[in-house]
Amino acid sequence: xxxxxxxxxxxxxxxxxxxxxxxxxxxxxxxxxxxxxxxxxxxxxxxxxxxxxxxxxxxxxxxxxxxxxxxxxxxxxxxxxxxxxxxxxxxxxxxxxxxxxxxxxxxxxxxxxxxxxxxxxxxxxxxxxxxxxxxxxxxxxxxxxxxxxxxxxxxxxxxxxxxxxxxxxxxxxxxxxxxxxxxxxxxxxxxxxxxxxxxxxxxxxxxxxxxxxxxxxxxxxxxxxxxxxxxxxxxxxxxxxxxxxxxxxxxxxxxxxxxxxxxxxxxxxxxxxxxxxxxxxxxxxxxxxxxxxxxxxxxxxxxxxxxxxxxxxxxxxxxxxxxxxxx
Numbered sequence: 123x124x125x126x127x128x129x130x131x132x133x134x135x136x137x138x139x140x141x142x143x144x145x146x147x148x149x150x151x152x153x154x155x156x157x158x159x160x161x162x163x164x165x166x167x168x169x170x171x172x173x174x175x176x177x178x179x180x181x182x183x184x185x186x187x188x189x190x191x192x193x194x195x196x197x198x199x200x201x202x203x204x205x206x207x208x209x210x211x212x213x214x215x216x217x218x219x220x221x222x223x224x225x226x227x228x229x230x231x232x233x234x235x236x237x238x239x240x241x242x243x244x245x246x247x248x249x250x251x252x253x254x255x256x257x258x259x260x261x262x263x264x265x266x267x268x269x270x271x272x273x274x275x276x277x278x279x280x281x282x283x284x285x286x287x288x289x290x291x292x293x294x295x296x297x298x299x300x301x302x303x304x305x306x307x308x309x310x311x312x313x314x315x316x317x318x319x320x321x322x323x324x325x326x327x328x329x330x331x332x333x334x335x336x337x338x339x340x341x342x343x344x345x346x347x348x349x350x351x352x353x354x355x356x357x358x359x360x361x362x363x364x365x366x367x368x369x370x371x372x373x374x375x376x377x378x379x380x381x382x383x384x385x386x387x388x389x390x391x392x393x394x395x396x397x398x399x400x401x402x403x404x405x406x407x408x409x410x411x412x413x414x415x416x417x418x419x420x421x422x423x424x425x426x427x428x429x430x431x432x433x434x435x436x437x438x439x440x441x442x443x444x445x446x447x448x449x
Contacts, residue, residue: 151306154208181320189329227273278309347386348409366392
């Protein structure tokens with residue numbers, strides 16, 4: 123049995139495990155509905171409803187400034203929503219935030235201690251600096267009391283940004299191992315290969331949840347037709363292809379172009395019209411997850427990132443306890 127199959131089996135077992143019987147919500151590690159958050163006059167998260175099952179790896183995707191970090195902070199009780207309801211590990215995200223924090227491991231985008239050390243090593247270093255007696259026992263007690271020794275839910279906010287490919291692969295192998303042990307994981311990422319390793323996905327843009335489901339379900343929901351145009355001279359054809367009827371997007375991958383559109387019949391006619399050119403190879407293909415996400419980024423209501431001036435204004439309007447700008 124592969125790592126992915128073991129993970130899924132473990133997740134299903136966790137759902138039915140009698141140990142979950144004392145939890146208010148037996149099926150979902152995260153279950154939130156209608157969460158909203160404003161920073162000044164910006165509506166950063168709009169009516170977010172999301173469910174993450176026990177033992178599941180759930181990918182949370184979206185462009186910078188889409189509201190991912192703000193959503194994660196509301197789910198784990200670090201940020202109070204303006205409205206909405208929900209539970210995290212069965213605890214109310216508004217009234218039982220202290221219990222949530224004891225059971226959740228949250229990896230932020232910015233680590234405020236020494237990045238080359240683990241949390242335990244950071245605590246041990248500080249304890250040693252202050253001459254704390256029996257510091258190793260004190261560190262172990264602190265990790266256990268804070269729920270850092272073995273959290274039941276991991277919230278990882280772009281954990282592999284700037285990490286080399288081998289380290290990313292090792293990191294994801296560890297995530298699957300933890301999920302196989304029954305730990306739930308919600309992870310935000312910009313990498314498509316990482317998104318494909320998740321059991322289910324959600325895509326958020328301009329604070330609104332636009333799609334969720336398995337990778338195949340997200341792709342199917344966009345109803346895309348896709349063609350491949352390849353050859354040495356294919357990159358020179360980008361502008362000409364974009365002008366053809368039925369072509370919505372042209373994305374370059376080296377000497378290969380992905381051409382997608384919403385009208386399959388019209389796109390096929392346009393692709394057949396250029397298929398006779400000797401220097402091009404034109405063929406229909408299955409749309410990819412990246413094709414689907416590019417379309418979602420172009421969806422109505424998807425807004426560009428706020429300008430630096432607006433970001434500074436919003437940060438100034440935010441209470442100090444709410445941290446840095448939304449992402």
